Amino acid sequence: MNKYDVIIVGSGIGGLCCGSILSLAGKKVLICESHSQPGGVAHSFKTKGYKFESGPSLWSGIGKWPTTNPLGQILKLLDEKVELIKYKGWHVSVPEGEFNLEVGQDPFEKRIKLLRGYKSVEEWHSFVSEIKPLSQIVSEIPLLSSSPESINLIEIIKLASKFLPNINLLPKLNGGFGDIADKHLKDTFLRNWVDLLCFLISGMPMHDTNSAAMATLFDEWFEPESYLEYPKGGSESIVKALVNAFKKNGGELILSSKVKAVNFSNNIASGITLENKSKFISDFVVMNTDAWTSRKLVPKEIAKKWLPKSKEIKKCGSFLHLHLGFDASGLQNLPIHAIHVDDWDRGITAERNVSVFSIPSVLDKDMAPKGKHVLHGYTPANEPWQIWENLKPNELRYKNLKEERCSIFLKSLRKIIPDIDNRIEIKLLGTPLTHKKYTNTYCGSYGPALSAAQGLFPGCKTPVKNLLTCGASTFPGIGIPAVSASGAFAAEKIIGKKEYKKLLKMIDL
Numbered sequence: 001m002n003k004y005d006v007i008i009v010g011s012g013i014g015g016l017c018c019g020s021i022l023s024l025a026g027k028k029v030l031i032c033e034s035h036s037q038p039g040g041v042a043h044s045f046k047t048k049g050y051k052f053e054s055g056p057s058l059w060s061g062i063g064k065w066p067t068t069n070p071l072g073q074i075l076k077l078l079d080e081k082v083e084l085i086k087y088k089g090w091h092v093s094v095p096e097g098e099f100n101l102e103v104g105q106d107p108f109e110k111r112i113k114l115l116r117g118y119k120s121v122e123e124w125h126s127f128v129s130e131i132k133p134l135s136q137i138v139s140e141i142p143l144l145s146s147s148p149e150s151i152n153l154i155e156i157i158k159l160a161s162k163f164l165p166n167i168n169l170l171p172k173l174n175g176g177f178g179d180i181a182d183k184h185l186k187d188t189f190l191r192n193w194v195d196l197l198c199f200l201i202s203g204m205p206m207h208d209t210n211s212a213a214m215a216t217l218f219d220e221w222f223e224p225e226s227y228l229e230y231p232k233g234g235s236e237s238i239v240k241a242l243v244n245a246f247k248k249n250g251g252e253l254i255l256s257s258k259v260k261a262v263n264f265s266n267n268i269a270s271g272i273t274l275e276n277k278s279k280f281i282s283d284f285v286v287m288n289t290d291a292w293t294s295r296k297l298v299p300k301e302i303a304k305k306w307l308p309k310s311k312e313i314k315k316c317g318s319f320l321h322l323h324l325g326f327d328a329s330g331l332q333n334l335p336i337h338a339i340h341v342d343d344w345d346r347g348i349t350a351e352r353n354v355s356v357f358s359i360p361s362v363l364d365k366d367m368a369p370k371g372k373h374v375l376h377g378y379t380p381a382n383e384p385w386q387i388w389e390n391l392k393p394n395e396l397r398y399k400n401l402k403e404e405r406c407s408i409f410l411k412s413l414r415k416i417i418p419d420i421d422n423r424i425e426i427k428l429l430g431t432p433l434t435h436k437k438y439t440n441t442y443c444g445s446y447g448p449a450l451s452a453a454q455g456l457f458p459g460c461k462t463p464v465k466n467l468l469t470c471g472a473s474t475f476p477g478i479g480i481p482a483v484s485a486s487g488a489f490a491a492e493k494i495i496g497k498k499e500y501k502k503l504l505k506m507i508d509l
């Protein structure tokens with residue numbers, strides 16, 4: 001039977017970051033992935049020359065150096081380069097109007113002035129001036145080198161001296177971002193806008209979204225020289241870079257290998273069993289699975305040491321997806337991204353109220369056949385699981401409901417491309433059942449609804465010896481930066497702080 005230092009269950013971005021750092025540190029690592037492709041929700045698939053994305057589309061802070069983005073730091077550490085296409089603009093469709101918006105403070109202020117007048121610009125100013133010192137603290141504390149669970153007093157003192165004048169602001173970083181918005185923003189558009197940004201980052205409204213995660217975003221999106229990045233070749237290029245780093249240092253990745261159970265000897269994690277009954281032994285096991293799946297993989301008496309019962313873990317909603325391949329002829333100045341909000345009054349969490357579109361072929365022609373565009377649309381974490389859970393994909397009721405509920409996508413898309421219906425070559429619709437099937441997430445959920453208002457996040461450590469976790473169930477803000485950092489922190493727990501610091505020193509962190 002093969003013996004490994006570490007086995008990682010799942011090859012999401014968190015698991016891949018963890019695995020590639022461990023293999024760089026000389027550990028013998030096996031990653032077992034249930035799906036036929038690595039990357040978790042960041043995987044893509046090809047049909048008729050189109051490359052369809054299934055998950056993340058908004059990337060930033062990866063290509064520059066120095067960067068506060070943990071994934072950017074990890075790629076640098078691994079000496080992996082991903083070609084990134086810089087861009088600045090989005091298309092925004094909100095009840096107040098339709099407009100193109102660039103990242104950066106100035107374009108947004110100009111837009112506020114046009115939409116809401118000077119008083120609202122002043123409100124935004126005072127809001128941003130409270131966030132700036134928080135962003136500064138976040139950039140002074142390189143996330144990767146400050147694992148919240150293992151930072152010691154001396155390190156805290158060293159770090160604190162860097163931002164001494166702002167030390168009183170530290171507690172704010174852990175709180176909900178909504179408290180800061182409440183203090184400064186009365187304008188309904190601005191409040192709704194902040195709520196929307198928070199929802200896109202955490203799957204929750206602003207009062208539940210962690211301020212540190214938002215301070216990082218504001219640092220990246222509202223600086224004068226801000227820009228966004230699209231990885232050439234899509235998310236897959238990021239996944240390929242991580243897999244490459246993992247394998248070049250001896251890591252083994254097995255796909256289509258669903259883990260049935262994590263095994264224990266004397267209550268210490270000791271390996272895994274796959275569904276096909278193969279067993280693998282290891283000193284450590286890291287679960288990159290969501291909290292509900294993790295619960296299922298370990299015996300009840302072990303799970304109850306730290307995980308609440310599945311029903312007690314509050315979950316974010318799921319997704320509707322639209323994948324389109326369409327004729328690009330005559331379409332000028334299409335945005336790479338567009339966001340549509342139907343009605344602010346229904347709230348940002350309301351079902352079928354917000355849709356996000358990304359058309360990566362606008363920037364990267366290789367994502368679609370010549371003369372065509374590829375589009376991914378989704379409703380972000382607000383599709384209720386309950387209305388789908390008892391349906392079967394081959395029954396008519398399911399097919400009809402899918403068409404009906406996904407019709408919102410074309411309704412909003414017609415605002416950007418009026419004749420979109422006549423241009424479509426391929427149309428694929430996805431529901432929470434589809435999302436669950438291809439991402440192996442519980443109820444197709446975005447992840448646990450870990451509210452910043454409640455304070456603590458589970459982190460990577462478990463009370464069970466040699467069992468760790470990483471990914472969207474562990475760290476504030478579900479997105480790529482958070483899961484990447486969580487993977488690094490899990491690696492740190494295994495190789496030890498001294499070894500980990502030695503690695504980070506290679507990139508001056």
Ligand SMILES: Cc1cc2nc3c(=O)[nH]c(=O)nc-3n(C[C@H](O)[C@H](O)[C@H](O)COP(=O)(O)OP(=O)(O)OC[C@H]3O[C@@H](n4cnc5c(N)ncnc54)[C@H](O)[C@@H]3O)c2cc1C
Nearest residue numbers: 010012014034040041055056057058259471472478479480
């Ligand atoms: C539609 C969508 C859009 C998004 N947009 C953005 C964005 O623009 N920017 C951003 O920063 N973030 C975005 N996110 C969030 C971000 O993509 C995710 O939070 C992140 O990729 C999750 O990574 P993870 O490490 O938690 O693992 P996951 O991606 O959840 O992967 C876990 C892996 O574990 C595997 N697995 C599960 N059970 C088993 C088992 N029993 N055995 C073996 N393997 C198993 C799964 O197959 C999966 O591959 C988006 C998410 C979605 C769904």
